[in-house]
Amino acid sequence: xxxxxxxxxxxxxxxxxxxxxxxxxxxxxxxxxxxxxxxxxxxxxxxxxxxxxxxxxxxxxxxxxxxxxxxxxxxxxxxxxxxxxxxxxxxxxxxxxxxxxxxxxxxxxxxxxxxxxxxxx
Numbered sequence: 001x002x003x004x005x006x007x008x009x010x011x012x013x014x015x016x017x018x019x020x021x022x023x024x025x026x027x028x029x030x031x032x033x034x035x036x037x038x039x040x041x042x043x044x045x046x047x048x049x050x051x052x053x054x055x056x057x058x059x060x061x062x063x064x065x066x067x068x069x070x071x072x073x074x075x076x077x078x079x080x081x082x083x084x085x086x087x088x089x090x091x092x093x094x095x096x097x098x099x100x101x102x103x104x105x106x107x108x109x110x111x112x113x114x115x116x117x118x119x120x121x
Contacts, residue, residue, distance in 0.1 A: 019043045033096070
């Protein structure tokens with residue numbers, strides 16, 4: 001888990017304004033090169049991962065976490081698969097999504113199809 005200074009440095013070096021929801025260094029590294037729909041997915045997935053790691057220390061917190069899970073995590077595999085299919089013809093985006101899929105265990109029926117170096121933009 002990166003420290004606050006490392007996250008702030010990565011955000012500053014990213015090349016665009018990166019949402020504060022993005023807390024994964026690899027996601028920060030690709031964020032600025034991605035189209036809006038991929039950026040939105042990365043924001044949502046980072047929030048999902050954040051709340052998935054929280055502990056429900058009492059009943060109220062448990063309800064809050066269940067609501068966050070429903071908002072950010074429900075249907076994540078389906079959304080990822082649709083995004084992957086939508087951008088399949090763009091090798092650079094597909095390559096980035098393969099990394100996201102592996103990082104967050106998002107591949108279900110979608111098998112990664114690696115790009116050749118010469119197909120990358």
